[in-house]
Amino acid sequence: MEIYKYKNLENGDILLEKVIINTNNYIIENKESGDKILKKIQNVNITDITELKNWDFKKSLITSCIINDNTDEIKLKYRSILEYVYKIINDGSKIIKNTKINIKTIKKLDEGFTFIDELGISIQGVESNRCLYEILHQCIENEINIKLQIKTFDNLIINVIL
Numbered sequence: 001m002e003i004y005k006y007k008n009l010e011n012g013d014i015l016l017e018k019v020i021i022n023t024n025n026y027i028i029e030n031k032e033s034g035d036k037i038l039k040k041i042q043n044v045n046i047t048d049i050t051e052l053k054n055w056d057f058k059k060s061l062i063t064s065c066i067i068n069d070n071t072d073e074i075k076l077k078y079r080s081i082l083e084y085v086y087k088i089i090n091d092g093s094k095i096i097k098n099t100k101i102n103i104k105t106i107k108k109l110d111e112g113f114t115f116i117d118e119l120g121i122s123i124q125g126v127e128s129n130r131c132l133y134e135i136l137h138q139c140i141e142n143e144i145n146i147k148l149q150i151k152t153f154d155n156l157i158i159n160v161i162l
Contacts, residue, residue: 001028027155039155046160049136057128059153066147067139078131081148082123083116085135089142092119098141101126101134136162 001023004016026038046052062076067084074084089095096103101124107115108122115122126134132150139146139162148160 041155041157043157043159046158047162049133049140049162052129052133052136055152055156055158057132057150057152060128060158061151062148063151063157064147064149068145078128078135079125082131082135082138085138085142085144085146086116086119086121086123088144089138090119092121094142095119095121095138098138099134100137101130132160136160 001021003019003021005019007015007017009015021038023038025041027041029037029039031037044055046055062078062081065074065076065081067074067081067088074081086095092105096105102113103124104113104122105120106122109115112125113122114125132148136146138144146160146162148158150158150160152158
């Protein structure tokens with residue numbers, strides 16, 4: 001983004017100085033007066049699963065995901081990442097042993113459940129906070145490396161590295 005700041009010169013002229021701002025680091029907020037505020041995006045690094053309780057991930061967006069140094073096309077949705085992690089584990093009983101969400105060993109397709117045929121388990125949908133916790137908990141228990149970048153509803157950038 002290119003903007004100008006002004007400076008009054010001694011002779012009465014006004015000097016407009018060009019300023020280039022990297023808008024990737026800011027959120028532009030329009031004021032009723034027509035003014036704009038550039039709010040700095042804050043970054044937080046999480047390296048311990050217990051730190052999750054300090055943040056709310058409702059209405060958040062996952063902007064990047066790397067699992068075991070793999071940058072394959074992983075859909076940047078909580079549920080898709082969870083299923084990807086489950087497929088890496090590839091053992092329904094191991095998943096159930098370590099789960100923090102509702103999982104059934106039968107094909108169940110109601111009450112928010114979806115069936116993962118390859119693993120023979122049905123998992124119930126959960127909100128983003130619980131899903132993220134499940135993803136990270138399974139990664140820790142099964143020694144899977146994960147790096148996530150999440151943009152929260154209030155424009156905080158959270159980097160999760162486990």
